Amino acid sequence: MILVILAVLVWCGGWWLNSRLANGSYAATREVQLLVPVIFGLTLVLVWQLLVRGLMVPLVILPAPTDIASAFGANLPKLWEDFLQTFVKGALSGYVIGCSAAFLMAIVMDRSDFLRRGLLPVGNFVAALPIVGTAPILVMWFGFDWHSKAAVVVVMVFFPVLVNTVAGLRETSAMQRDLMQTYAASYWQSFFKLRLPAALPFIFNGLKISTTLALVGAIVAEFFGSPTVGMGFRISTSVGQLALDMVWAEIVVAALAGSMFYGAVALVEKSLTFWHPSQRR
Structure with a gap:
């Protein structure tokens, strides 16, 4: 007491x-x-x-922070291997592929009103699909290694970045676009000098949202099949062994990795969109 x-x-x-x-x-x-x-x-x-x-x-209900710290220190090599497998190979690779593909697709959709009107509703539909339904299918398609986890991440991050990028590219006003035309600017000159800078706050909103989606997607995908390494694999097996201190140690690793990932993207955003009102003090 x-x-x-x-x-x-x-x-x-x-x-x-x-x-x-x-x-x-x-x-x-x-x-x-x-x-x-x-x-x-x-x-x-x-x-x-x-x-x-x-x-x-009891430990199986909620371990104390000292128990979690003890498990963290005793299993550092194992936690590092899980971090590399889940975050670097699965989450980060899928994030780069998904965000790059979404950005390129947004440019194509920006040039085609037909594609924009046709693909955005499909994107909203796919984004609403539950990960617990799509992850097992992708694991069966791409195997049990990190490739299937990267595929799950691609699906999860693609449409948030796509929707935000398309919205950002349409942010400029008609007067601004007409002004570029009076300067005889080509599409790509107008794109790089006017529309892309104006779209950066929207693009980074999608990128920051996707940082958390990528890590969650990679961890959840490992619940449905993975080699004997990875955060999701370790969490599921440790729960079965009632080793809740190890589960919380993996949660700490995931939280630190996700926070640093988000912070890195936010720092890049601050350096590129310093002119935007949201970055002013």
Whole structure:
């Protein structure tokens, strides 16, 4: 009971400290904006640790953060192999292929009103298909190695990027396009100097959405067949063995990989769309 009371006090203390920082005179500084989520995360982990120990929650229900850290440290080589198999080979390769194909298809659709009107409804239909239905089919088509996981990722990221890119390419106004025509600009000159820069915020919205879809798709696809390596494989087998600390260790790896992937895309967006109002302070 002492640990439970201590957890409540830690939560209240963290809440009070974050409230003071977020509403103080230095709330707009970059240091405070970084410090607030760090304090919240540390408070959450500490409360989790105290409650699990204080309430004596079984390991198979919810392991303590120290148990997860212990499993993480003891299985680093195995977690690294799973990361390479799922993220680098499956998610990242499928992400690059799917996003590149979507961008090229968006350019083709932009030049053909027939394709744009015909393919966008089909894209919305395919995007609504459940992954648990399409993943087993693609695994049977492309085999049990990373190629089938990359295929699942391609299907998942293709249409979000396609829809956003098509919408972005149509963002410029008629007056802007007419101005380019008065300069005798060709289609590609107008594309690279006007329409592509205007479409970048839309394109990056699709790319950022697809970062999380890619990792989720690769992990879920491994539930339906994979070699004896991979995040999805490790999670499914560890659940069967009631090794929940290992499951949470894989979740930590997935969360870190997904966050860094999203952050990398966001940094590229900030460097290329610095002129956009969304990037101004």
